[in-house]
Amino acid sequence: MADPFLSILHVEKSFGSTRVVQDFNLDVKAGEFVSFLGPSGCGKTTVLRMVAGFEEPSAGAIVVGGKDITRLRPNQRNIGMVFQAYALFPNLTVAQNIGFGLKVAGASRADIDKRVAEMLALISLPQMADRYPYQLSGGQQQRIALARALAPKPKLLLLDEPLSALDAKVRVSLREEIRAIQKSLGITTVFVTHDQEEALSISDRIAVMYGGRAEQVGTPFEIYNRPQTKFVANFVGTLNVLEGTVTDAAAGKVGVDGGELVLKDRLGEARNGDKLSLALRPEAISLGPQPGRNTRLAGEISEVHFLGSVIRVRVGVGGRTVSLDTFNNPASPPPAVGEKAEISFSSGDLLVLS
Incomplete structure (x- = not known):
């Protein structure tokens, strides 16, 4: 990886006796789109707020563009931030909201008007300049909030669950628009979300967080297909977890629900009798025998859900x-509840979870 543009180094944060962020480390390269993904309370927004300067780390350092910004005030960092609540000024027009940061910085009226026009064109709302926030939809308000954050030309963009208050269709459309804008500007971006689909669809890399730590950092492909911990495997996507017992460690054999699996070269230092958790994605399993799927287990249909x-x-x-x-x-109609069934899968698709 090239020299990182943003480095979060051994950062910790405690509120009283409660540690909400523990030894968090992450490097983000210039122009990269990285998402913090995790459940509520995992510390992802706290890390974002420390990068923005709204919270001070209890330990560690934050470096942007080679400069340590850990103790700088928010207005000294040249960072744009978009919040979950749109946080637009209700008494200002759209144009005044977008130009607010530039006005505070002392830009000329001509420069402000030019930049506001550029931002309105960027978010495809040039006709909204004279409207007030109450006259806009939720999706339009969040576009204005994004334009306001980008207007001062920040070197880093932070997005704190900006889509969670929107309905599903608007959320999908706007996340694609945010990603397209980010790519066109080439701005380094950190995006916080609890929505796994959102993170998987628009990120260059994802940091999955749990208990104030980064459980795993990787591309969407790596996070989904090669989870390194049981938490990541369960949190990202739907997962089947089979509990097995090592029956012949030398041969890589594991007993699972009356069947035997061969997991050569994947048992590590496991010994005979050790218990293992084995994960398998739903799309890796077939009803009935299929070519290339060398493992079969007998069962009975318990539920059928038609999802289109x-x-x-x-x-x-x-x-x-x-x-x-x-x-x-x-x-071909789906199987009926109560039918006997055989499932098949390739033992190579099983993940051995730590």
């Missing part, structure tokens, strides 16, 4: 339930 193009089937196998996804086929 995809049908999610839950199969009782031994003492647990396994979910699998299959495409809708109008010529």
Whole structure:
């Protein structure tokens, strides 16, 4: 990785005796779009607020563009931030809201008007300049908030769950627009969200957070397909977890629900009798035998959920339930609850969780 543009180094934050961020480390390169993904209370917004300067770290350092900004005030950092609540000034027009930061910085009226026009064109709302926030939809207000953050030409953009107050269709549309704008400007961006689909769809990399720590940092492909911990595997996407027992460590054999799996070169230092958690995504499982899927387990259909193009089937196998996804086929109705079934998958698709 090239020299990072943003470095968060061993940062910690405590409120009283409660540690909400613990030894958090992350490097972000120039122009990269990185998301903090995790459940409520995991510390992701606290880290963002420390980068913005609204909270002071209890320990550690924050470096932007080679400069230590850890103790600088927010207005000394040249960072743009968009909040979950739009935080627009209700008594100012759209143009006045966008130009507010420039006015405070002492820019000339001509420069402010020019930059405001550029920002309105960027967010595709040139006709809204004279309107007030109450006259705009939620999606339009968040676009204005984004334009206001970008107007002073910040070197870093922070987005704190900016889409969570919007309805589903607007949220999808606006996240794609934010990503397109970020790419066109090439601005380094950190995005906070609890929505895994959101993070997977627009990020260059994702930092999955839990308990104030970064559990795993990687590309969306790596986070989804190669989770390194049980928490990441469970939090990102739907997951089946099978509990197995090592029956022959030398041969890589693990017993699971009456069947035996071969996990060569993936058992590490496990010994005979050790318990293992094995993860499997629903799309890696088929009903009935399929070419290339060398493992089969017998069960019974317990639930069938029609989701349009995809049908999610839950199969009782031994003492647990396994979910699998299959495409809708109008010529072939889905299985019925209570039917006997056999599921198949490749042992190579199993993840051994730590």
